[in-house]
Amino acid sequence: MGGNTPSRRIRADAERSTARILEAAETVLAEDANASLERIADAAGLARATVHRRFASRTALLDALAEQLSRRYLLGLAEARVETAPPLIALHRLTEIVFDLKLSHRFAVQLSAAITPAVLDGLDLLFARLRDTGAITAVDPAWCRRVYLALLHEVHDLPADSTALASSATGDETEAKVDLLVRTALGALGGSHDATTALSLT
Structure with a gap:
């Protein structure tokens, strides 16, 4: 057959x-x-x-959009290898992936349902690993994740000519935002100078 x-x-x-x-x-x-x-x-x-x-219904459609984005978040966590890669590298790669998703899913990223417990667990694991390796000193992964997500929103909304992006060595706007977000998040969470220096060498 x-x-x-x-x-x-x-x-x-x-x-x-x-x-x-x-x-x-x-x-x-x-x-x-x-x-x-x-x-x-x-x-x-x-x-x-x-x-x-x-x-x-419209609700069913929104639920499907949220579910689709949630799956892509989980794929992003897997691609960034948050469980096994050096955590600073995983953080940088995950941030690149999330910025790409925010560009391609401009509506769905506003849906809180897309941030499922599995997505939160993946983020919390990454911040726990950053703490365990000494890259940050903040001890509560959930707090770290909330700080990161809040900064993600603010950095994403920066205009291309923002002075906050001017210090980046790259001429690419998205890469400059990734660099700014990672360095700001590390600093806010008690990251050491050695950690940010190591990041610049990756």
């Missing part, structure tokens, strides 16, 4: 439609957070009935 059965084709079509809807929703809602499902359907190039079949 061939693997391309009608039921598999239907599932594949449904998955493609769902992906198109979520992509369109991310774009449309970033411009207008109150946009209707009908407007999202138009942007996706799909019949409105198709969107309503996939997502019975």
Whole structure:
């Protein structure tokens, strides 16, 4: 029997439609957070009935956006190797990944549901490892994570011509923001001069 059965084709079509809807929703809602499902359907190039079949309500669509971003956060934690990489390197890599996600998921990053307990656990593990290696002195990983996330929001919103970014050696805006966030977070959490110097050598 061939693997391309009608039921598999239907599932594949449904998955493609769902992906198109979520992509369109991310774009449309970033411009207008109150946009209707009908407007999202138009942007996706799909019949409105198709969107309503996939997502019975606006809440269901928002939940799907949050779940999608949560999965990508978890992939980011894995890619940064927060469990095994030298923690300073993992922090820098994770910050790069999160900034990329904030650019590509401008609406979903505002959804608190995307920050699941598994995502929080991954961040807390990283800050515990930073503490254990002496890169920071703050002892509570949850506090460290809250400081980091607050700084992440503030640094992300800096305009490109901000004087806070002027000291970075790189001419790339995103890399300058990554560098600023990591160094500021380390300093705020009691990071030593040796830790920030080590970071500059990575």
